[in-house]
Amino acid sequence: MRRALVGWAVLAGALAVGGPSFAESPAESADETAALAILDQPLHSSGELLYDAPDRLEKRTLAPRREDLVLEHGMLSVERGHHRRSVALRDFPQAVPFVESVRATLAGDRAALMRYFTVQFSGTLGRWTLELTPSDATLKRTVEHVLITGETDQIRTVQIRQSDGDTSTLTIGPAVAP
Secondary structure, eight states: OHHHHHHHHHHHHHHHHHOTTTTTOSOEEEEEEEEOTTOSSOEEEEEEEEEETTTEEEEEEEESSOEEEEEETTEEEEEETTEEEEEEGGGOGGGHHHHHHHHHHHHTOHHHHHHHEEEEEEEETTEEEEEEEEOSHHHHTTEEEEEEEEETTEEEEEEEEETTSOEEEEEEEEEOOO
16 A cells, blocks of 8 residues: 555656646647447547646547537536537536546646545556546446556546446547647
8 A cells, every 4th residue: 555655646746747748749639439338339539638737628529520628727618519618617526537537637636636536556657557436425426436547657548437337438649749
């Protein structure tokens, strides 16, 4: 357990300082696959992920259909076509595991992660995994766990397994050319 805490502390420092390769490029490629029980085949989408420390996270879906999700200062905004909707993240608790797991990890914000999850670190700093299990009963009804893998100060995948068995896997990188 002590090794896991020390590993997480060093990783959090590297993420906070290094800014998972977002420092070198304003955007990373992002491919997402969602496997839903109600569908015969997984859904695929692709786009870009942008992070501006400490709390602005944007996911631009470019295919199959344009959609922008932006988290900034606790507000979550979704834009599809000419329609835009914004909600305070605190008023949309089912989004917390999806949004905060990525934002807090990118920021190296251990306190934020521990506010919502039990954090388990494994691996080495060169190749690591964070397993986030919701600590709140309300979140547990929605999300079983979040697995985040990475290399050094870069997040590579975020897999969310919902309590109903549905999964979503976001694969991040490489950087998008300006």
